[in-house]
Amino acid sequence: MNLRLVILKAKQRADGSNKIRIAVSHNSTTRYIPTRFIVDGEKNLRNGVVVNMANAAYINQQLRTELNKIYTIFDSLEDRDAYTCSQLIKVIKHKMTKGTIRTVEEIDFEMLRVKQHSWSEGTIRLHNDGIKRFIEYAGKNFILS
Known part of the structure; x- marks a missing residue:
């Protein structure tokens, strides 16, 4: 499983801003988990790091924490390769919101x-x-x- 922070041009908001998403690549498929953070555009996200914003350090810290949680959940799973990317996303979201499966x-x-x-x-x-x-x-x- 690979994780990276991305902005999807196709999902641009009405005001032109973009929501930062976590791209999860697993078994040759990629799915996205939206985060609560919004940036003005692609100029504010370079190489997976938020830049040129007043609260960029805080956002980067929170995103790094979320990525670490996802990696921890993934590491705790047995038979990781048996999951499709969509199933993996469901398990991750469930564990992040509900606690344990x-x-x-x-x-x-x-x-x-x-x-x-x-x-x-x-x-x-x-x-x-x-x-x-x-x-x-x-x-x-x-x-x-």
């Missing part, structure tokens, strides 16, 4: 805690058997979003 086991544990009083013992047993088989098939760390 939950596994099937975690979601199952939470659901059983809520439902154990309303389900019969037979239903709970069937549910546990189904989850056990699914985890055997998909793996213990299968993630859901």
Whole structure:
């Protein structure tokens, strides 16, 4: 995975300014994550660094922090090459906004805690058997979003 800061001419705002985006290149595909930072034009972004603005140092620091977070999330993923670029973007956005991605086991544990009083013992047993088989098939760390 490669990251770089870019401005897309096709996505220019009505007032002529541009939003800085993070270009994520993975498996020969590139997708973009918009940031909250806006610059007047291409003259304000050179080689991935914001220049010629009063708050350029602050913006560069914040963008560098965001890039580091993305790299950390990417490094924590297993089977990185199995993701398409679009899927990778979804996982990254989810982890950045929601915290962590939950596994099937975690979601199952939470659901059983809520439902154990309303389900019969037979239903709970069937549910546990189904989850056990699914985890055997998909793996213990299968993630859901």
